[in-house]
Each structure stands twice: as structure tokens, then as C-alpha cells.
Amino acid sequence: MALVNKPTAALKYTWRDASGSIGHTLIHVPFATSTTLALAAGNAIAATLPAISGCVVLSFDLTYAYVQDAPGDPASGSRVEDKGVFNWLCANGLQSGFSIPGIIDAVLLPDGRIDQANTDIVALVTVVEDVGALFCSISGSDIVSLASAYQRFSRTSKRQAAPR
Amino acid sequence: MFVPICPTIELVLLDESGSTGSITFHVPFGSTVTEAAASASALAAVALSVTDCVLVRQRIRYQYKSDDTSAAEPGSSIKRAGVFIFANADDATQTLVSVPGIRDEVLETEEPGTGVIIDTSLSSVSDFISALFDAGIVNPFDVAIASLVAAYRQSRV
Numbered sequence: 001m002a003l004v005n006k007p008t009a010a011l012k013y014t015w016r017d018a019s020g021s022i023g024h025t026l027i028h029v030p031f032a033t034s035t036t037l038a039l040a041a042g043n044a045i046a047a048t049l050p051a052i053s054g055c056v057v058l059s060f061d062l063t064y065a066y067v068q069d070a071p072g073d074p075a076s077g078s079r080v081e082d083k084g085v086f087n088w089l090c091a092n093g094l095q096s097g098f099s100i101p102g103i104i105d106a107v108l109l110p111d112g113r114i115d116q117a118n119t120d121i122v123a124l125v126t127v128v129e130d131v132g133a134l135f136c137s138i139s140g141s142d143i144v145s146l147a148s149a150y151q152r153f154s155r156t157s158k159r160q161a162a163p164r
Numbered sequence: 165m166f167v168p169i170c171p172t173i174e175l176v177l178l179d180e181s182g183s184t185g186s187i188t189f190h191v192p193f194g195s196t197v198t199e200a201a202a203s204a205s206a207l208a209a210v211a212l213s214v215t216d217c218v219l220v221r222q223r224i225r226y227q228y229k230s231d232d233t234s235a236a237e238p239g240s241s242i243k244r245a246g247v248f249i250f251a252n253a254d255d256a257t258q259t260l261v262s263v264p265g266i267r268d269e270v271l272e273t274e275e276p277g278t279g280v281i282i283d284t285s286l287s288s289v290s291d292f293i294s295a296l297f298d299a300g301i302v303n304p305f306d307v308a309i310a311s312l313v314a315a316y317r318q319s320r321v
Binding site for chain 2: 006007008011015016017018019021022023024025026027028029030031032033034035038039041042043044045046047048049051052053054055056058059060061062063064065066067068071072073074075076077078079080081083086095098099100101102103104107118120121123124126127128131132134135136137138139140142159160162
């Protein structure tokens with residue numbers, strides 16, 4: 001069981017036209033292409049686009065994707081809508097967060113907060129806060145401490161709903 | 165001008181019902197794929213112990229946002245695409261690149277290709293094609309493009 005990379009990285013441009021509709025251009029580069037080279041190429045291609053299109057390029061992104069070759073079986077009763085929300089205080093005083101789908105009951109307190117004394121939660125917090133500068137906010141500010149953590153149920157989307 | 169935002173790591177989890185959800189977080193500017201993948205592995209190692217879902221995919225995404233707030237040109241439509249088809253180096257497959265909102269100015273003005281065929285002799289078009297070759301683009305199976313075989317306007321909905 002391992003994560004296997006796809007053969008290529010995907011470079012995707014997002015466009016908007018006069019009506020506000022969104023479109024995309026998708027191209028691929030070899031997976032081994034460094035981010036420096038691929039992003040420079042992405043910028044070089046972007047520079048040529050206004051001359052051939054009347055739409056505007058809103059953004060472009062470069063994605064390196066991996067797939068689990070032999071995923072295990074999810075636990076009985078697991079639901080991605082049952083999330084653990086973790087909000088982190090950053091060095092710039094703002095907060096950044098993520099949620100973990102399918103949070104297990106064993107790390108929850110009766111009032112719905114995440115039990116920050118739980119050993120698995122302590123390990124999670126240690127990795128996010130303290131192990132080098134692995135993680136940051138969207139603006140690049142380092143993660144300083146856990147501000148809050150609690151259970152939240154998100155709404156089931158049409159796609160996630162059971163067939164009727 | 166395009167402005168980078170911090171790279172994103174995404175861990176996609178699968179539950180018993182077949183639905184997926186994800187853990188999405190950021191890693192510092194300048195992180196290489198190897199470094200970002202190591203961060204993703206470190207997060208996965210601790211996050212998977214507090215979820216009853218399983219990890220099925222991982223993505224590392226680098227994003228650039230335009231700081232140009234100008235609107236698209238009047239009449240431009242993403243459905244009016246320029247399609248560039250390349251023969252691949254394996255002589256067996258082709259690669260398609262679609263550009264939404266292709267300009268009328270880059271279409272041929274003489275028959276038989278009037279208003280349909282893209283004029284590849286124009287510098288604006290050849291600059292784009294050269295940029296694709298310079299980027300070393302490949303098809304999704306990592307086969308390099310070799311030559312342009314067709315370029316035309318197409319309605320893509």
C-alpha cells in the first residue's frame with residue numbers, strides 16, 4: 001500500500017469570459033519537472049495568452065497528484081461529513097485551519113470539543129506546530145499554536161447523498 | 165502579473181459510503197515537491213490516527229493568481245475555443261490544448277479556412293505554440309508532443 005505519483009503534473013489555467021463564465025486550459029508536464037521550471041513555463045505560457053484570447057486568465061495552478069495503489073477499507077459507519085475542525089493561531093496573529101473528515105469519537109469530549117489531552121491529538125498538534133516549519137497559513141505565516149478544535153457536521157452534498 | 169500563494173497539500177479521504185473529503189493545508193513558499201510531499205506524509209501520519217476514513221489520494225498544488233482586475237473583452241466567450249492538436253513523439257497518440265475565447269484576429273481570413281482555421285503564421289500564435297514546446301508539455305501519459313498537426317476554432321460547451 002503506497003502513494004504512487006501520476007505520470008505527469010497538471011498545469012491548469014482558469015479563464016473568465018465577458019459573461020462571467022469560467023473555462024479552463026489543461027496541459028501536462030512530466031512529473032519529474034521541478035516546480036521552478038514548471039512554474040516558469042507556466043508564467044511564460046500565460047504571457048502569450050492575452051494575444052490569442054479575449055478572455056482573462058484569473059489564475060493558473062500546477063498540481064502534482066498521487067494515488068493510493070491499494071487503499072484499505074474505511075471503518076464501518078465512517079462519514080466524511082463528521083469532521084474535526086482545527087483552527088491554528090499563526091505568527092502574524094491571524095488564524096488558519098483545516099478539518100479532518102471522519103473524526104473518531106475517541107478524541108471527542110462530551111461537549112463536542114476535541115480532547116487536546118488525547119495522545120493522538122497531542123501528536124497531531126506537535127507535528128503541525130513544532131516540527132520545523134512544515135506548515136503555514138495561506139500567506140506564509142508560521143503556525144504557532146492550536147487556537148480551537150471541535151467537532152462539526154457538514155451538510156451532505158447531493159453527490160455524497162445515498163441513492164434514492 | 166501573477167502572484168504566488170502558498171503551496172497547498174491536500175489529503176483526500178474516503179469513507180464507508182464512498183464519499184470523499186479532504187484535509188487541506190499550506191506549506192511555505194518555495195517548498196519543492198519533495199519537501200511538500202514530506203510535509204503531507206508527516207501530516208497524514210498523525211491525522212490518519214484520528215479518522216476512521218482512509219487515504220486515497222494526495223495532491224500538492226502551486227497556485228498563481230492574477231492581480232489584473234480588468235474584465236474580459238466584450239463578446240468573449242469560453243465556448244468559442246481555439247483547439248491546438250499536436251502529434252506526439254510516439255507516432256500513435258495526439259495531445260489537445262484548448263484555449264477559451266479565441267480571438268477572431270488569429271483566424272485565417274482567406275478560404276477555405278476563413279473564420280475557422282487558426283493562422284499559425286501570426287507571431288501571437290507562434291509565440292504561444294513555442295511556449296508550449298519550450299515548456300516540454302506531454303500528454304497525460306507522459307508522451308511528449310512532437311509537432312502541431314491542426315489548429316482551429318471550435319464551439320466547446
